[in-house]
Amino acid sequence: MNVEKEDLSAFQCRRCGACCKWEGPVRVTEQEIDAIADYLGIELQRFIRDYTYLTPDRRSLSLLEKEDGSCFYYDDRRKCCLINPVKPKQCRDFPYRWNFSGWRMFCAGAGNLKNRKTVNLFHSDSLFLTAM
Template structure:
């Protein structure tokens, strides 16, 4: 594995579309002890042509980010109940953003630097 999500400020959680399927919404409902309908209303919206997309909130670095992201600790607050897309991303090899982040942190000699793109 050539990336370390624990050292990353969570760029992939700021994607404009975090697409969910019905099973993801069911998992969120179970985790929060809510009905499917209550979870759908609380956590999802229709967007980008998808019936269920994760709601977002403001973020100081990326403009907006997943509603379940802890913007202070920079991590997921529902790790065990996260949607399938979050489980599989970005696969076993590399993360393009992490490569960019690591390069900029080295180049700027700042281990805390947050590399930005316009993802709003």
């Protein structure tokens, strides 16, 4: 089976913040919440109360967003994540494990990427697609 897959080996983050400015929840685990609260020097329950919210599907907590939908912890002026040493896995995984439609048009780091390439999946490999 042949599948198109993006070759992201040349991706280099340019700190443009496109992924941080994209609207949508940044889901956080208990361990990530602990690490972020500790890093910021905020008591855990206060951090949960003041800096997270329950996602619409009620499955997890998400980091607070600014009014424009961007991440509360992205400093646009300095072009940096204010919690970079402890940022959630969801953030670290962009664009390798997830991205959004049209992300290449917004992300400065996408400039050095090649076009999609076709990858051959051996018969023994499984490909699972799920609808959410």
